[in-house]
Ligand SMILES: Cc1cc2nc3c(=O)[nH]c(=O)nc-3n(C[C@H](O)[C@H](O)[C@H](O)COP(=O)(O)OP(=O)(O)OC[C@H]3O[C@@H](n4cnc5c(N)ncnc54)[C@H](O)[C@@H]3O)c2cc1C
């Protein structure tokens with residue numbers, strides 16, 4: 001059996017299956033119970049651990065870091081899909097699709113300690129100032145109840161926690177107070193080709209902030225260029241949330257894996273009293289705590305609140321507004337690519353090094369904010385080409401020489417406006433491996449985003465043609481797809497009738513329950529969400545700490 005084949009499904013055998021002695025019983029006298037060990041939950045736990053007794057419950061397994069090379073090998077083999085790499089799928093992760101647009105949920109998340117950062121790309125930028133005031137500035141969606149200024153110090157802290165390599169060379173970025181913790185990665189070879197075309201067209205390029213080490217940082221090595229960042233970085237150079245899970249544990253937090261929370265219980269005083277969770281041996285337990293932070297991601301968070309319906313809250317917990325699950329958003333992909341009659345050296349770098357935010361703040365009611373990215377991995381890599389053929393020796397070498405080397409492409413992300421008919425509900429007649437209704441995705445996008453994709457495509461094609469490329473494909477409105485950023489389903493609002501959490505991310509309805517997730521975003525902007533998730537999580541931890549001290 002090859003190394004790749006020996007990687008478990010993440011739910012059995014060596015990773016906590018039968019025979020392994022793991023204590024999954026509740027922690028007595030816990031101060032804080034965190035549901036979910038992705039970046040949001042891990043950062044909350046790390047920030048509070050030491051001063052508070054913290055327990056983290058995660059639905060998925062712990063993955064052994066020693067298996068990462070085998071997972072990387074599995075990831076590059078054509079017959080494995082992305083969910084196979086981290087054992088996502090099956091009844092545990094079943095879901096339904098009922099909206100206008102199909103949503104490939106199990107490609108878009110990892111259920112396990114570390115959450116989706118285990119196979120994320122690691123681009124981390126701050127939202128723009130207008131993103132917080134979209135209603136006022138752009139006439140779309142509500143304003144957030146907080147401003148960029150409220151989050152600005154937390155953004156700086158989040159950049160230090162995750163370890164961000166970046167430069168202050170982006171004239172369109174919101175104001176920042178200090179340099180990034182590490183220098184930016186050098187522009188790639190193909191960036192230098194793009195730079196000539198962009199200069200001719202008056203289009204600005206700048207570096208991309210990356211949560212990956214450009215130099216040794218936080219006891220983790222610098223990037224060594226494996227190029228498989230999505231879905232596995234074997235070196236640890238790419239940040240993932242196991243960094244903060246382990247740090248929280250070192251400070252005394254308890255982390256329980258394979259412990260899906262099935263419902264939250266409450267008392268008659270609008271306080272959550274316990275998280276009811278299952279364990280692999282079929283037991284159910286109640287984890288009591290003084291405060292609860294739900295950090296189960298943008299789909300499972302509303303699902304858990306809906307599963308927690310009771311006589312007092314028949315429409316689900318924290319759902320006095322009726323908005324739990326509504327306004328599901330993702331960023332839409334816009335792209336174009338082709339070939340050049342010269343070498344472009346793709347797939348040497350597994351992430352973006354240059355981007356363009358020049359058109360972002362032109363957004364209004366008709367045009368969504370969007371950003372552009374310059375691909376470093378256009379076209380298949382030699383490894384992918386070799387693995388998908390049935391030739392050997394000289395014919396294989398000839399095919400690789402002919403097919404590899406001159407691809408070039410651009411990508412981009414576009415904001416989706418919030419819509420009540422784009423939402424997560426509970427499926428009527430499908431349940432998971434514990435008998436709980438699975439999430440039903442109803443993803444509906446809207447014309448503003450689709451029109452903006454066309455605008456992004458125009459610019460991309462113009463740049464590629466200036467470069468002299470033969471444009472062979474365009475991912476326009478008919479070929480777009482999600483960026484795997486789950487936002488909006490427990491939105492933040494000042495008014496309890498308009499949203500699920502307040503400006504501190506504490507639920508309007510329950511005094512001791514917070515939500516740490518991009519599910520609280522009222523609008524999505526077009527920047528990748530995780531730095532904002534991290535900044536909000538640190539802010540949640542401070543609020544939990546302050547309220548526990550006050551006894552409120
Ligand atoms: C392929 C890919 C590439 C990406 N690239 C980027 C990028 O470049 N930049 C960026 O900003 N973002 C990126 N993202 C998105 C990023 O991964 C997410 O924004 C981020 O991980 C969300 O963090 P979270 O902690 O809110 O949720 P998650 O990471 O989803 O973690 C939620 C955790 O909760 C657990 N859980 C779920 N339900 C329960 C339950 N009932 N009980 C207990 N535990 C539960 C899950 O097991 C999981 O560990 C990417 C995502 C994917 C899939």
Ligand code: SF4
Nearest residue numbers: 223224226227229233
């Ligand atoms: S390119 Fe760097 S970050 Fe990506 S997988 Fe390799 S070492 Fe990790």
